[in-house]
Amino acid sequence: MVIHFTSRHFKAHESLNEYAENAVQQVAHFFDGVIRTDVVLSFEKKHKSTKIAEVHVSVHNAVLVGVGKSEDFFKSIDEAVEKVTAQVKRYKSKLKEKDRDKVRKVRGKLTP
Numbered sequence: 001m002v003i004h005f006t007s008r009h010f011k012a013h014e015s016l017n018e019y020a021e022n023a024v025q026q027v028a029h030f031f032d033g034v035i036r037t038d039v040v041l042s043f044e045k046k047h048k049s050t051k052i053a054e055v056h057v058s059v060h061n062a063v064l065v066g067v068g069k070s071e072d073f074f075k076s077i078d079e080a081v082e083k084v085t086a087q088v089k090r091y092k093s094k095l096k097e098k099d100r101d102k103v104r105k106v107r108g109k110l111t112p
Helices: 014-030 073-098 100-110
Strands: 002-007 036-044 050-059 062-070
Touching: 002 014, 014 036, 014 050, 014 073, 036 073, 050 073, 062 073
Parallel strands: 002 036
Antiparallel strands: 036 050, 050 062
C-alpha cells in the first residue's frame, strides 16, 4: 500500500505524518485490497482554526473517503480513519456477498 501525504497551507511536522501513517495502516488490517491511500491535512482560519483531515483510500473500482474535523489534527485523523474503516468493512462485505471470486482476483492482482 502506498501512502501519500499532503499538507495544505502549512508544513506538517514529522510526528504528525508518522501518526497518520500508523493510523492508516490499521485500514490494511481489515482489507488486503487497498492500493493507495492519500492523507490531506488542512485547516480553516475563519472557524477557530478547525483542523481537517481527509483520508482517500483507493481500492479496486472505488475510492473511499473519510473526513474528520476537530480542534486537533490527531483527533481529526482518528475520526477520518474510523469513517474509512467502516466503509472498507462494508465494501469488503459487499464483495463477499456479490462474488467470492472477485475477492480472490483482487488479492491475486496485488501479490507480485
